[in-house]
Each structure stands twice: as C-alpha cells, then as structure tokens.
Amino acid sequence: MEGSSSDGSRYGGSGRCALVAELVQMQGMVRQLEAEMGTHGGGGGGGGGAAPMAAGADERCRALVSGLLSSIDRSISIARSCCTEAAAAGRLTQQAGAAPESPPSADGSAGSDLGADSRCRANAAGPCKKRKTLPKWSKQVKVRSVQDVGPLDDGFSWRKYGQKDILGAKYPRAYFRCTHRHTQGCHASKQVQRADGDPLLFDVVYHGDHTCAHGVRSAAAAIDGQAAASAEQKHQPTPPQEQNAVSVAFTSMAVVNASTSSPFVSPAMSDCQISYELGGGSMAGVRNVPDVELASKTNSSMGDDMEFMFSLDADFLDTYKYSSYF
C-alpha cells in the first residue's frame, strides 16, 4: 500500500515527459534509418554506402522499420496522454502491467526491493543488515508462449537457485541468477512465476543488470539458459531446434505507466522476426508463434531516467537487442 504510493510519486510527470522525449528521439532515428534503407519508392536512392543486403533481409528490415515507426507513434501518443494523468498512472501500472489476477507477484517482488532500498537508507547511520542484494532496477515481463515449453529464452544464461511457493499464487516462483555470477561477478537475477490465470503466461521480474560479457554475446550458449522457469518442465527438455524456430512478438504495455523494457535478446534466431509494440496494440506478423507480452514495471532508484536503446546494426536481423532502463 505504502509502496505503491511512493511509486506513484516517483513516476511523476517529469519521467513521463522524458519518456515522450526519448520516444520522439527514437522516432527520428528510426526515420533516419528508414531513409537510409530507401524504404519508400522502389528504393533507388537511399542505401548509398550501406552494405549490400540480401533481398529477403532487406524486406524484413523494411517491415521491421515500418512496424517500429507505427509502434513508436502509438507509444508517443500513449505517453503523452499519460502525461496528463500522472496521478492515475501508478494504478494503471498495476492493471496494465500485471496479470489481471496476479497481484501478488507484481506487488511482492517489486515492493520488496523498494523496501530494501529505503530500509537501508533509513539505517544509514548503521550498517545495513539486509542481505547485499540491492538491484538498480527491476522489470516485470510477461512472457507468453503458445508452446507449453516454458517462457522463451531471453538470451542470458541463468542458474536456478531456489523456488518458493508464494502465498495466494497457484504456481511457485522460481529464482534465477546469472550463471556467470561467480566467474564474472554478474549480479543479474530474475524471478519467474506462472500467472495464476494462464499457465502459459509467465511473470518474469528482472533484478539488476548483466555485467557479464556472455549474456549478450553467446546467444547460442544461452539456449541452455532457457531452463528458466522450467521448474515444471524439467522432465521434458526442449530441443534447441524448437527455440531456433521460434519467433516472438513483444508487446510492451508498460508504457501506459512509465515505460517499458526488457533485455530480450533473441539468440540465434536468424530467421525469426521480432515485432514489438509499445502501448499494447496489435502486432505484426510473426512467423511462428508465440505471443509475448511484456509488461515492465519499475521501482528503482533510477525512476526518473529512462533510456531506450535499440541496437540496429548490420546484423540486427540475427540478433535484436532491445533494452531499456528506468
């Protein structure tokens, strides 16, 4: 209760306006990209020095860019409208971000971090007794996969270190930390829990950021990491092939509240097409599958800052990096 009110104030107008600014900037960049690619008019002009791209890849790029543009458009209008109703945003966060019938996970995990942070500050005079897990930020992501093989790999390798039955939740919550925690001191962790209402829907809450090199790079290796939240799939291992064939659609709804994010990296999915959308709307055609809904929620000490980082480089068809912080 108290937690939510403090969250609300943190997401005040300024953060949201920053969001609009960021989105506008993003829009400009994508338009620039579009121009570079000569998206319009039979493409003569544009691609000047651009490296020659396979025809198919070029097509996909154009589709992706136009999808991005329309999504950004919608995101901007949503963010703008939210500027005017800052007060209600906090509550909207809960509704839009969390599964309709899974309040416990949303509140519980995110709230505990806030609590830890504030507690430690309150005790600034003395040493903080809380365990040294102080993430910079966290995200809540909903992952939906039509295949009942568990949530999609997010490109990182995770090691499960615990599982808990959560009060009021049908399914247990699984705790993961980065495999490279000890070798590289990467303190990223995540919690995965099936939504009460829909067993195919997972609540994934990320804590901390990856400082390990493996996370993004070794995408192939990350396929192993898909043990994530496979608490119940232990006995039915997923063949990597299936992963490769999977395409995902990202639908980020959190924009309604503040912003959205998720370090989803589609590893080794050279053929897949990822579409994402801010503000929860429709989605572009995806090849195979699943339907991934991302809802990000925050609570961090960086509440006001948020950045979107799109990595669209030469081989972005192979690896989409989509991450943001706030």
Added chain:
DNA sequence: CATATTTGACCGCT
C-alpha cells in the same frame, strides 16, 4: 567429474 537443479533450512523484514 563438473555443472545444474531440487529442496529444506535459514535469514531478515513486516
């Protein structure tokens, strides 16, 4: 044998 997962116990907080 090395690495990952499971699971009961423990810890800190409310």
Added chain:
DNA sequence: AGCGGTCAAATATG
C-alpha cells in the same frame, strides 16, 4: 509468526 528471498547439501544430468 508468517512471508519472501537466499543458501547450501543432496541429487540429477551430461
């Protein structure tokens, strides 16, 4: 006291 999060021994897997 109860809860969520983490630890670590036992176990499973390759």
